[in-house]
Amino acid sequence: MSLLEIVYFIIPLTISYAAPLIFTAIGGVFSERAGVVNIGLEGLMVMGAFTGILFNLFYADTFGSWTPWLALLVAMAVSAIFSIMHAVASITFRADQVVSGVAINMLGIAIALFSVKMIFDKGQTDFIQQSIPRFNVPVLHEIPFIGPMFFTGIYGSSILAIGLALLAWFIIYKTPFGLRLRSVGEHPMAADTMGINVTKIRYIAVIISGGLAGIGGAIYSQTMTNDFGHATINGQGFMALAAMIFGKWHPIGAMGAALFFGFAQALAISSSSISYLENVPAVYFHILPYALTILALAGFIGRANAPKASGQPYIKGNR
Amino acid sequence: MxxxxxxxxxxxxxxxxxxxxxxxxxxxxxxNPVMGYIALWNGIFGDMYSIGETIRQISPYILAGLAVAFAFRSGLFNIGVEGQLIVGWFAAAYVGMAFELPKFIHLPLALIAAALAGALWGLIPGILKATLHVHEVIVTIMMNYIALHTVNALIKAVSEGGYKTERIHPTASLRSDFLSNLTDFSTLHYGIFVALAMVAVMWFILEKTKTGFELKSVGFNDHASQYAGMNVKKNIILSMVVSGAFAGLGGAMEALGTFGNMVTRGGFTGIGFDGIAVALLGANTPLGVIFGASLFGSLKYGAGNMPNEAGxxxxxxxxxxxxxxxxxxxxxxxxxxxxxxxxxxxxx
Known part of the structure; x- marks a missing residue:
């Protein structure tokens, strides 16, 4: 392939891989900004991916081309409800948030696979007929060079993801709710003294993170795999967690990190057909996102500091 | 109460x-839940073969549980047991296949290789935590994926493009004809004794040595330990290294006992994550880990009988x-x- 062909191939693939990561990572930003660690993103994504495929299979005849979009909404709702479990455990029951997240991950994949076997009597679902369509952005895709790179054959969900990042930035940094969210994650006692309901804000934040991770999972399953099995999500949730940290708990940063990780994944699967990279083993691209996250945390790529009260339950009256 | x-x-x-x-x-x-649980029970205790297989399943669970519990006692949450177990698995399988030595050298060498590989995988997050205060949870999660992809690439490299390593030599094997015959030809192997010995090792380190006292002390309050003159950094690193070594031995159970080789993996084994459950249920004590591992190991193995018998x-x-x-x-x-x-x- 020529260099230009490679670029035209890699960049759309990068954006398609990044979209689910953006949704899930920004979900993580909401939760952690409010002081609740959410390791359970993987499990929430699994639930979203499963629900999306299930809805799509059952209602494709009823809703036609609207099905994948409605499936995103249903997946959002189901994962949001599922995330309440994490909220109850880590906020009300004062459980260790990491342990509760691990339980959510195990439970998500177990419930999804249990249901798949119950409904389909085999290890994975059928393939969906109505996946999220690709389209060319009118007018823009005719621009030379940029057009084929960014505006040809893209998923509508990718545009949604970038819109979401901007929206999340606005909510977290420009609205009263965002200020409350951040203050609850930095210093819950001070926030409580100012009359902010810490518990309520944290519940809302965790439920938002569940909903967004659900959408992320449903986008992944309806664009990348088109069915659901045990290996459908396979670490995308943890990669989103990495993107959130690499993006320093900032929505735009998380989007940038997700795009970069999407790029690494796109390279990993296509490096063998690229003349300059065919001799580089794919394993380097596979481990790149994770290695970079460790380096970012270690402070080699600018210091990444978690919200101060992240991981601690807030107990009224304790100092 | x-x-x-x-x-x-x-x-x-x-x-x-x-x-x-x-x-x-x-x-x-x-x-039918009653049928389901009866099938589960039969899957665990139904006959000698099932009992043998159940005990075989418990061995790696004990080691994974010890790994999580040991780190926890020093206030560290090692989610990386999964990755440490995978590198240990590979190290044991490689040493088992690549060398030809007498049994009394080969088997211990393979076990030590597994423990060292796991320890190395624990060392990195340990150093980062001790020197740069990087949270070990995130680093160990990332190390899991690095382990998975690296080991897959290594298997490909040592098998010249294949997807699995050659079988280990019998001199490195934990297999036991005696235990196997005793349990109606199950794959039960000597690994369970290795696991139980490690339980004793953990108990001895934590309860009977100065190092163990320091490790626990750091877990309770690192500032107070620092003030009392303990080297907190050294203890944090040591804790992660020992924890990783336990996990690596867990991998050796699979390499030298159960499977005899390693196949490239699309995903995790799940043993490391179940180790968190084992340690949690066992309240992070050596005896508790045996209890937790017995429960979860039995459940995991017995579950295999549920689709056949109860659907x-x-x-x-x-x-x-x-x-x-x-x-x-x-x-x-x-x-x-x-x-x-x-x-x-x-x-x-």
Missing amino acids: SNRFVNILVPIISIILGLLVGAAVMWFSGY VPVEIVSIVIALIIFFVASGYIIRVLLSKMKKKKEAK
């Missing part, structure tokens, strides 16, 4: 709740295990309820 009694009661209540909710899930999904998908057991973790983690609320019940009784 004494504190100690409550500490034992919380995991027991959690197990019962987990099994009850699991039964409810089966009921609502149109399966219930095996995943029901994963649901039950996840629920048990969830309930143990939410122990605070169980304690509150217990103390309320106690007050009611007193009021009467």
Whole structure:
């Protein structure tokens, strides 16, 4: 392939891989900004991916081309409800948030696979007929060079993801709710003294993170795999967690990190057909996102500091 | 109720709740929960073969549980047991296949290689935590994926493009004809004795040595330990290294005992994550880990019988295990309820 062909191939693939990561990572930003660690993103994504495929299979005849979009909404709702479990455990029951997240991950994949076997009597679902369509952005895709790179054959969900990042930035940094969210994650006692309901804000934040991770999972399953099995999500949730940290708990940063990780994944699967990279083993691209996250945390790529009260339950009256 | 009694009661209540909710899930999904649990029971204790296989399954669970528990005692959460176990698995399989040595050198060498590989995988997050205060949870999660992809690439490299390593030489094997014959030709191997020996090692380190005292002290309060003149950094690194070594030995159980080789993996083994459940249920004590590993190892192995005998998908057991973790983690609320019940009784 020529260099230009490679670029035209890699960049759309990068954006398609990044979209689910953006949704899930920004979900993580909401939760952690409010002081609740959410390791359970993987499990929430699994639930979203499963629900999306299930809805799509059952209602494709009823809703036609609207099905994948409605499936995103249903997946959002189901994962949001599922995330309440994490909220109850880590906020009300004062459980260790990491342990509760691990339980959510195990439970998500177990419930999804249990249901798949119950409904389909085999290890994975059928393939969906109505996946999220690709389209060319009118007018823009005719621009030379940029057009084929960014505006040809893209998923509508990718545009949604970038819109979401901007929206999340606005909510977290420009609205009263965002200020409350951040203050609850930095210093819950001070926030409580100012009359902010810490518990309520944290519940809302965790439920938002569940909903967004659900959408992320449903986008992944309806664009990348088109069915659901045990290996459908396979670490995308943890990669989103990495993107959130690499993006320093900032929505735009998380989007940038997700795009970069999407790029690494796109390279990993296509490096063998690229003349300059065919001799580089794919394993380097596979481990790149994770290695970079460790380096970012270690402070080699600018210091990444978690919200101060992240991981601690807030107990009224304790100092 | 004494504190100690409550500490034992919380995991027991959690197990019962987990099994009850699991039964409810089966009921609502149109399966017969009684049949399901009978099938589970038969899968665990049905005949000598099942018992042998169950004990075989328990060995790596003990080691994974010890790994999580050991780090936890120093205040560290090692989610990286999964990755440490995978590199240990590969190291043992490689040493087992690449060298030809007499048994009394080869087998210990393969075990040590596994422990060292796991220790190395624990060393990195340990150093980062001790020197740069990087949270070990995130680093170990990332190390899991690095382990998975690296080991897959290594298997490809040593098998010249294949997808699995050659079988280990019998001199490195943990297989035992005696144990196998005893249990109707199951794959039960000597690994269980290695695992139990490590339980004793952990107990000895924590309870009988100065190092163990320091490790626990750092876990309770690192500032106070620093003030008392202990080297907190050294203890944090040591804790992660020992934890990783336990996990690596868990991988050796699979390499030298159960499978005899390693195949490229699309995903994790799950043993490392179940180790968190084992340690949590066992309250991070060596004896508790044996108890937790016996429960979860049995459940995991016995579940294999559920689809055949009762038509219930095996995943029901994963649901039950996840629920048990969830309930143990939410122990605070169980304690509150217990103390309320106690007050009611007193009021009467």
